[in-house]
Amino acid sequence: MARIELEGVEKRWGAVVGVRDIDLDIADQELVVFLGPSGCGKTTTMRMIAGLEEPTEGEIRMDGELMNGVDARDRDVAMVFQGYALYPNMTIFENIRFPLRMRGVPKAEQTRLVHQAAGMVELGEHLDRKPGVLSGGQRQRAALARAIVRNPSCFLMDEPLSNLDAKLRQAMRVQIKHLQRELKTTTVYVTHDQIEAMTLADRIVIMERGAIQQIGTPDEIYANPSNAFVAGFIGSPPMNLIEGRVSDGMFTAPGIAVAANGIEGDRDLTLGVRPEDCHIGPSDTHLDGAVFAIEPTGDLTYLTIKAGEDLVEVKADRGYRADLDAPEHVAFNLDRLYFFDPESGIRVR
Amino acid sequence: MASVRRSRSESLFIRYLVLGAWALFCLAPVLWFLSIGLRPRTEIITPQPIYFPTFSLDAWHMIWEDWPMAKYLRNSVLAIIGSVVIDLVLAIPAAYSLSRYEYRGRDDIGFYILSTRMMAPAIVAIPIFFLFRNMGLLDTIWALMLVYAAINMSVVTWIVRSYMLDIPKELEDAARTDGASDLRILWEIIIPAILPGIITAAVIAMIFAINEFLFTLLIASTPDAYTMSVALANFTGGSDGVIYNAIALVAFIAFVPVFVVVVAIQKHLSRGLTMGAIKG
Ligand SMILES: Nc1ncnc2c1ncn2[C@@H]1O[C@H](COP(=O)(O)OP(=O)(O)O)[C@@H](O)[C@H]1O
Ligand SMILES: [Mg+2]
Numbered sequence: 001m002a003r004i005e006l007e008g009v010e011k012r013w014g015a016v017v018g019v020r021d022i023d024l025d026i027a028d029q030e031l032v033v034f035l036g037p038s039g040c041g042k043t044t045t046m047r048m049i050a051g052l053e054e055p056t057e058g059e060i061r062m063d064g065e066l067m068n069g070v071d072a073r074d075r076d077v078a079m080v081f082q083g084y085a086l087y088p089n090m091t092i093f094e095n096i097r098f099p100l101r102m103r104g105v106p107k108a109e110q111t112r113l114v115h116q117a118a119g120m121v122e123l124g125e126h127l128d129r130k131p132g133v134l135s136g137g138q139r140q141r142a143a144l145a146r147a148i149v150r151n152p153s154c155f156l157m158d159e160p161l162s163n164l165d166a167k168l169r170q171a172m173r174v175q176i177k178h179l180q181r182e183l184k185t186t187t188v189y190v191t192h193d194q195i196e197a198m199t200l201a202d203r204i205v206i207m208e209r210g211a212i213q214q215i216g217t218p219d220e221i222y223a224n225p226s227n228a229f230v231a232g233f234i235g236s237p238p239m240n241l242i243e244g245r246v247s248d249g250m251f252t253a254p255g256i257a258v259a260a261n262g263i264e265g266d267r268d269l270t271l272g273v274r275p276e277d278c279h280i281g282p283s284d285t286h287l288d289g290a291v292f293a294i295e296p297t298g299d300l301t302y303l304t305i306k307a308g309e310d311l312v313e314v315k316a317d318r319g320y321r322a323d324l325d326a327p328e329h330v331a332f333n334l335d336r337l338y339f340f341d342p343e344s345g346i347r348v349r
Numbered sequence: 350m351a352s353v354r355r356s357r358s359e360s361l362f363i364r365y366l367v368l369g370a371w372a373l374f375c376l377a378p379v380l381w382f383l384s385i386g387l388r389p390r391t392e393i394i395t396p397q398p399i400y401f402p403t404f405s406l407d408a409w410h411m412i413w414e415d416w417p418m419a420k421y422l423r424n425s426v427l428a429i430i431g432s433v434v435i436d437l438v439l440a441i442p443a444a445y446s447l448s449r450y451e452y453r454g455r456d457d458i459g460f461y462i463l464s465t466r467m468m469a470p471a472i473v474a475i476p477i478f479f480l481f482r483n484m485g486l487l488d489t490i491w492a493l494m495l496v497y498a499a500i501n502m503s504v505v506t507w508i509v510r511s512y513m514l515d516i517p518k519e520l521e522d523a524a525r526t527d528g529a530s531d532l533r534i535l536w537e538i539i540i541p542a543i544l545p546g547i548i549t550a551a552v553i554a555m556i557f558a559i560n561e562f563l564f565t566l567l568i569a570s571t572p573d574a575y576t577m578s579v580a581l582a583n584f585t586g587g588s589d590g591v592i593y594n595a596i597a598l599v600a601f602i603a604f605v606p607v608f609v610v611v612v613a614i615q616k617h618l619s620r621g622l623t624m625g626a627i628k629g
Contacts, residue, residue, distance in 0.1 A: 052522050087522035098537075102528035140614045146527070156526075178512035 001063045002076070002153035002186050003028045004049060009174035010042050018044040019210040022058065031187045032182050035197040035233070036207035045207075046156050049188060051075045062153070073102070078147035080157040084139045090117075092142045093127040099150045117149035118129040120179065137168045138343070144176070148183060155180070155187040161196065173199060194234050195327055198222070206265035207229050227344035230339060231272045237302060237313045240278075242271045243342055251339070254308020258286040261341060262349055267347060272338035278314040278330045285329035287312060291322045305330060359487030379604065383398065386598030393593050408594035417572050418580070418599070424569075425576040425603075429492045429558040433551050436505040439498075441547070444510035445535050451522070459510075466503040470563055478567050489575045496564045501554035512546030513539060549617045552610050559607055577603040 004026040011018040019041035026032050035044040047053040048060060050185050051072035059065045067075060078099070086095050096117055100110045118124055120185065121141040131139055140160065147155055159170045160176070177200055180187050191197055198218045206213040206229075214226045225231035231239045244253030246269050251260040253271070263269070278287075280303070289307035296302075296318065303314045305328050314330055322328065339348040385393055389405040411420045447459045475551060478487075478498065486492040524534045540547065565579045575583070581599050584592040611618060 035620075050522075050526055052525065072522075073528045073530065077525075077526060079523065079526045083517060083519050083524055085517065087520065087524070087538055087542075089538075089544075098524070098529075099527035100532065127408040146523075214561045 003058075003064070004154060004188070005061040005064075005185060006045075006049070007059045007061070009045070009048060009060060010043075010054045011048060011053060011099045012056045017210050021205075021211055024153075024182040024205060024212070024215065026186060026188065028186055029184045031177075031189060031200060031202045032191045032205060033197040033201035033203075034188065034205050034207060035194060035201075036192065036213075037233075038192055038292055040207045041210040042192075042207055043158055046079075046158055046188055046190055049154075050079050050156050051079050052079075076153040078150065078152040080143050080147050080155070080160045082159040082162055084131070084143040084163075086139055086142055086146075088131055091128050091130055092123070092134070095131065095142055096127075096149050099146060103150060105150070113149050114145075117145040120148060121145045121175070136164050137172070140164060140168075140172060144179070148179065148185075151183075151185075153186065155185055155189075157187065157189045159190055159192070162191070162193070176200065189262070194238075195236060198234070206233060225272075225338065226347055228270055228272065228340040229349075231340070231347075235274055235276075237275050239272045239274045239338070240310075240312045242273070242307075242310050242312065244269065244271055246339075253310065255289045255310075256287045256307055258337065259334065260337070260339060260349075261334075268342050270340040270342045270345075272340060273312075273332050274336065275313040275315045277333035277336040278312070279333070280314065280316055280320070281329055281331040286332045289328060289330070291326045291328050293324075293325055294320070294322065305327075365431055380548050382597040382601050382604075386594050386601055388594060390592065392450075408592070408598045411592070412595050412599055416580070416595075417581070420564070420572055421575050421577050421580040422602075424490050424493070424574060425559065425578075428493035428497060428576060429555055431490070431494035432501065432558050433554050435494065435498035436501050436554050437547065437551060440502060440506040440509055440550070441540065442535070444506050444513055445539065447506070448510045448513040462503050462506050464503075474563065474567055477564065482570060487568060488570045489568075490574055491563060492568045493574060493576065496568065497554075497558040497561060500561065500564070501557050504557070505550045505554050508550040509543065509546055512543040516542055546619045548614060552578070552614055552618065555610070559603060 004024075006022045006024040008258055009022040010020045011340065020301055026033075034045060038237055044053060048055050051067065051070055051074075053083045055068065062075065062089070085146060085150055086092075087098065087334045090098065093114055097110050100113060105113070114127075118127060121144045123145055126134060126142075131142065140163075143160070147157075157176070161172050163301055164172060168225060171265065176189075189196075191200075201218055203215060204221050205215050206228050214221060214230045221230060225234065225239070228241055232241055242253050242256060244251055245254075245267070246263050247264065247266040249260055251263075251269065251271050253256050256271070258271070260269070260271075287305065287307050289305040289312065290319040292306040292311060292335060293304065294301060294302040295304075299318055301316045301318055301320045303316045303322075304321060305312045305314060312330070340346065341348055378463050384402065387404055387406070388402050389407050392399055392403055392405075422494050443462070447455060447462075481487050481492045485490075486495075520538055520542070521534050524538050529537065560578065565574075565576050566582070569575050569579055577599060581596055581603075583595045584599070
């Protein structure tokens with residue numbers, strides 16, 4: 001059980017800045033997801049929490065205790081790695097037992113705990129095998145079991161599902177969420193997959209180029225993105241971002257004209273509108289364009305409309321069909337329009 | 350379809366033919382040695398070709414009964430095994446440090462270790478002679494052990510290091526968060542994972558040590574420290590003249606264990622010999 005605080009944390013290698021200005025307070029029992037594109041510093045931040053990397057600046061605390069300079073093996077954290085990092089020469093049983101053995105847990109207790117952890121991840125029968133002969137999903141379970149077996153005060157998971165196929169990923173996601181609620185262990189989870197982040201997180205930390213862009217619950221981040229980067233990263237398909245101009249309270253771009261309530265003056269802005277807030281309509285529409293592509297998915301049809309040079313994604317009914325290049329009209333949900341500064345990306349309204 | 354198959358089996362036949370010819374070319378001297386070693390001495394030095402050689406164990410009896418061959422063999426085995434053990438004990442931690450830690454001068458130290466292999470051995474022959482004389486180790490297998498170990502240290506370090514570089518860093522990070530110390534990680538995670546590399550390095554060191562002649566001749570002056578390679582030289586002088594069949598047989602005996610070991614690990618050996626080609 002642990003609360004984790006990061007204060008002004010920065011990591012540099014010479015002139016290379018890995019992450020900077022990380023201020024974060026993770027509550028006990030919370031599941032926090034670091035979300036961001038590859039190379040944005042998620043792993044670096046997590047490795048500093050684990051003690052595998054020493055911050056260049058700033059402080060890391062666990063339950064109020066300063067962790068800077070404390071070796072990874074003296075921090076009570078368990079990490080699950082992207083490549084599973086199972087010890088190839090040991091059986092699955094020995095793998096799961098390893099952290100117990102390193103911490104001097106009595107022998108009889110070790111065996112009991114290994115079986116208990118293996119049971120929790122439904123990995124009963126493969127304990128005598130070597131990792132090399134297991135499937136990806138089984139290795140993933142073994143890596144999870146090795147993390148939970150010693151009941152650490154915090155779990156760190158670095159893209160643990162990224163090597164699994166889509167179906168297995170979904171199943172394991174549910175497992176991880178359930179386990180975390182059951183064990184009530186503070187968890188930091190790293191992913192570049194926004195669906196994974198939305199479904200798992202108590203709070204999401206969105207990162208880009210080494211800095212935190214926004215921290216919030218999935219609902220907050222979805223409904224109130226603080227900048228264009230966050231808006232364009234969350235949602236599937238993500239929010240449409242259309243560059244245009246506001247004057248006299250109207251936003252205009254090629255093929256698009258919509259009221260921009262509450263924005264004064266005359267300026268360039270970026271309009272953000274989610275595909276689910278776009279409705280195909282015959283009249284009183286905000287966007288006139290031509291059908292560019294149609295992607296039926298079963299329960300919905302994704303429709304891409306070309307307006308000027310912009311491609312706008314729309315979620316249409318599953319039965320929607322049209323010819324390519326046919327004219328189409330779209331009405332926006334006026335309560336759910338976002339405006340961003342085109343230079344800084346900061347949200348204006 | 351049929352013609353394709355025939356041409357494929359033809360090309361396979363040609364491949365085997367070429368490889369077979371090459372193998373024969375390489376093995377012919379070895380077989381020739383064996384044949385010389387198992388013939389009577391008189392038959393070897395006649396100028397006429399002999400088509401149906403006489404089989405004789407003269408040389409076999411001679412090397413074991415008239416010469417302390419068992420002792421030479423024992424010296425060889427002890428010196429070589431001892432040297433390989435010394436190499437592994439020192440080279441594995443050194444390779445671990447070179448492959449895993451970052452510190453000032455690391456690459457220079459790595460290059461220095463490798464460079465010990467680059468100079469001509471004769472350059473250090475005299476200093477080494479005096480060194481061992483002053484330590485009172487001349488004519489002992491301890492000196493041989495140390496010299497063989499020194500000769501092979503760089504190669505063993507470099508091979509082991511190249512295998513260590515291939516181990517994902519995640520594995521060590523996992524062990525560290527699991528609570529293992531650096532030595533534990535080396536002993537329980539790294540060494541088991543690179544065992545094939547360690548065996549390869551050991552075998553290569555063994556082969557070099559078996560073939561070592563210059564320093565052995567320098568250090569060993571009595572049968573107390575003679576090894577197989579130096580013992581060969583004993584059959585060339587003295588009142589008996591050059592004893593070709595004994596030389597051939599001893600050479601063959603020295604060759605067999607290397608051959609067996611190399612065949613046993615050949616899958617790993619090519620990797621060890623190209624070390625550095627992929628990862629520097
Ligand atoms: N050991 C290192 N030396 C130099 N740069 C590094 C090192 N580790 C990571 N980086 C850099 O730090 C940045 C963040 O990396 P990382 O935390 O791995 O990103 P992510 O996990 O979000 O994909 C990247 O630009 C990466 O190149
Ligand atoms: Mg990463």
